[in-house]
Amino acid sequence: MLALALAVVGGDRGVWGDEDTYVGMTASLARDGDLAFDESDREWATTRIGGPPATLILQRVSSGVSYSKPVVYSLLALPWYRLLGEPGLVVLNLLLVAGALALAWLYLRRLGPANRAALTLLTFAVCGVLPFYLGWRMSDAVQTALSLAGLALVAAGVRARRGRGSLLRVAAGGLLLGLLAAMRLPGLALAAAAVAGGLWVGRRRGAAAVALTALLGFGLASGAGLALAGSANPYKEVRSSFSGETGYPVGQSAAWQRFETSPATQSAGWLPRLDWTRSLYSGFYYLVGRHTGLLIYFPATLALLATACARRDRLSLALLAGPAVIALFYLLWLPENYFGGSTFFGNRYFLMAYPALLVALDRLPSARSLALSWAVGLIVGASALVSMLAMAESPAPSQSHVNA
Numbered sequence: 001m002l003a004l005a006l007a008v009v010g011g012d013r014g015v016w017g018d019e020d021t022y023v024g025m026t027a028s029l030a031r032d033g034d035l036a037f038d039e040s041d042r043e044w045a046t047t048r049i050g051g052p053p054a055t056l057i058l059q060r061v062s063s064g065v066s067y068s069k070p071v072v073y074s075l076l077a078l079p080w081y082r083l084l085g086e087p088g089l090v091v092l093n094l095l096l097v098a099g100a101l102a103l104a105w106l107y108l109r110r111l112g113p114a115n116r117a118a119l120t121l122l123t124f125a126v127c128g129v130l131p132f133y134l135g136w137r138m139s140d141a142v143q144t145a146l147s148l149a150g151l152a153l154v155a156a157g158v159r160a161r162r163g164r165g166s167l168l169r170v171a172a173g174g175l176l177l178g179l180l181a182a183m184r185l186p187g188l189a190l191a192a193a194a195v196a197g198g199l200w201v202g203r204r205r206g207a208a209a210v211a212l213t214a215l216l217g218f219g220l221a222s223g224a225g226l227a228l229a230g231s232a233n234p235y236k237e238v239r240s241s242f243s244g245e246t247g248y249p250v251g252q253s254a255a256w257q258r259f260e261t262s263p264a265t266q267s268a269g270w271l272p273r274l275d276w277t278r279s280l281y282s283g284f285y286y287l288v289g290r291h292t293g294l295l296i297y298f299p300a301t302l303a304l305l306a307t308a309c310a311r312r313d314r315l316s317l318a319l320l321a322g323p324a325v326i327a328l329f330y331l332l333w334l335p336e337n338y339f340g341g342s343t344f345f346g347n348r349y350f351l352m353a354y355p356a357l358l359v360a361l362d363r364l365p366s367a368r369s370l371a372l373s374w375a376v377g378l379i380v381g382a383s384a385l386v387s388m389l390a391m392a393e394s395p396a397p398s399q400s401h402v403n404a
Contacts, residue, residue, distance in 0.1 A: 014362065020045075020056055021056050021057045021068070021069050021138075021140040022074060022089070022137060023047060023054075023089065023137055024044065024056055024067060025067045025069060025073075025074040026077045026078060027044055027081065028040075028044075028067065029074055029075070029081075030082055031044070034229045035066045035067045035071065035074075036065075036066050036229075037064070037067060037248070037249070037250065038250065038330045039250075039251070042248045042250045043342070045248060047364065052243075055242070055243040055250070056242050056243075056334030057069065057239060057240070057242075057264065058239060058241075058242055059234050059238065059239040060231050060237065060239070060249075061229070061230030061231050063230045064230075065250070066228075067234075068237060068264075069139075069234060070182055070184070070221065070225060070234065071224050071225045072142075072179055072224070073142055073183065076092055077092045086137065086357040089138075090134065090137060091144075092142065093134045093135075093137075093142060094134055095131070096140055096141070096142050096146075097144065097145045098143070099145065100146075100148040101148070103152045103153060104152045104355070104358060104359070105121055105147050106118055106152075107152045108358075109368075111354070111361060112364035112366050120303075120358075120364050120370065121358075124300050124355075127298070127300035127373045127374060128299070128354065129298070130349075130351070140348050142183075143184060143187070143351065144178055144257075144352055144355060146176045146177070146179055146183075146352075147176075147187070147190060147352045148175050148358070148359070149173070149318075150172075150173040150190075150194075151173065151177070151355055153169045153170065153173030153176070154170045154173035154177075154210055154262075154375060155197075155315065155319070155360075156358045157169030157170035158170060158315055159362075162203075166206065167209055170198065170203075171209040171210070171212075171213045172213070173210065174191065174195065174209060174210035174211065174217070175214065175216060177190055177210070178191060178213060178214035178215060178216060178217025178338050179218070179221050180352060181214065181217075181218050182217065182225075184349075185233070185235070185309045186330075186349075186352075188327040189326050189329070190322040190323075190352070190353065190356060191210065191211075192325075193321050194207075194210050194214075195207045195211045195214075196321070197315040197319055198210060200317075201315050203347070219291070231317040236265065237265065238259050238263060239265055240258040240263055240264050242255055242258065246258060253358050268274075272330070272333050274332075275335055279332055282331050284333045286327065286331060286347065294350065296380050297375075297380075298350075298354060299373045300357075300373045300378035301354075303365040303369035303370050303372065304358055304365065304368055307363065307364070307366075307369060308320060308361050311362065311363075315359070315360075316360040316362050316364070319359055319360040320357070322356045323353035323354070326350065326352075326353045327353070332366040
């Protein structure tokens with residue numbers, strides 16, 4: 001309730017990073033029902049209360065110009081935006097993450113005592129960067145919620161006795177994983193891991209249900225993007241960023257040239273780039289880097305991964321393959337993005353894979369392993385607090401891991 005209250009009263013703060021684009025998309029849907037960028041959007045971007053003109057990522061499509069982010073988050077946020085304004089996006093984050101944690105609790109409760117299950121879930125949520133994404137008005141918290149809820153439903157259904165109830169659970173989980181993949185394409189690895197886990201333990205009908213509903217969710221979300229923004233996959237379109245300094249591509253504005261001079265289209269071929277020096281450096285930084293290290297920003301990994309790997313449970317191993325594939329994709333195919341863009345705020349590209357470490361458990365971690373995660377988390381938190389106090393007067397770029 002405290003977080004909800006802070007979200008509502010703090011709704012007029014400035015935006016940071018891709019927040020501009022997600023807020024702008026939701027505002028555009030509320031204003032005219034589509035995601036085309038026109039004069040009303042330009043006016044919103046230049047006069048928005050709470051900060052300087054918005055920095056937006058836009059794409060050029062056959063029908064003109066539109067916002068260039070997946071549409072699922074803005075569609076989910078739309079009713080809350082109409083009810084509460086911009087704080088509604090934070091409310092969406094809070095509600096979906098809370099719901100996903102509740103499903104995860106029901107799953108963990110089957111693995112052991114209620115008090116140990118509660119401590120495991122608390123360690124997962126707090127000994128990581130997840131709480132700090134709740135107030136960020138963009139899709140990362142919702143991606144994590146979809147991943148956690150989808151994987152928990154699939155795992156609960158696969159581990160339960162055969163029947164209509166278990167089949168409905170895995171089907172619902174597959175649908176959520178399909179929506180996740182439409183928001184960030186590497187999420188397909190998590191859906192594939194869920195399908196593989198079902199097949200490996202002999203639940204063929206469940207695996208088929210996950211595959212079909214994941215394709216359904218992915219297709220629905222991609223179709224919505226095509227209808228509202230003119231693109232099923234905005235990351236592959238001709239796109240660029242625009243701000244008050246560059247102007248916006250409306251009418252005769254010179255800003256149209258940025259689509260050619262400063263493109264932001266993402267591209268990754270079927271084969272890795274094989275920049276071994278960069279990939280090895282990124283891999284090390286990915287694990288223990290000050291800005292984005294997995295063991296620093298997600299210290300619960302110490303307890304979750306050790307427990308999940310301790311026994312050769314087939315479903316657990318299959319689910320763990322999802323995060324491994326996602327990590328390898330970024331480290332080998334897009335090594336320059338190994339920390340999730342220029343956020344310096346944990347590894348936000350890995351955030352959606354993080355729930356797989358929790359759901360892969362077939363038993364609860366020991367109290368000793370959970371205590372180790374908390375010890376590392378407290379050390380890292382204390383270090384961050386010291387940095388905040390010591391570098392408070394320094395320019396933001398010099399301590400961007402703190403300022404972000």
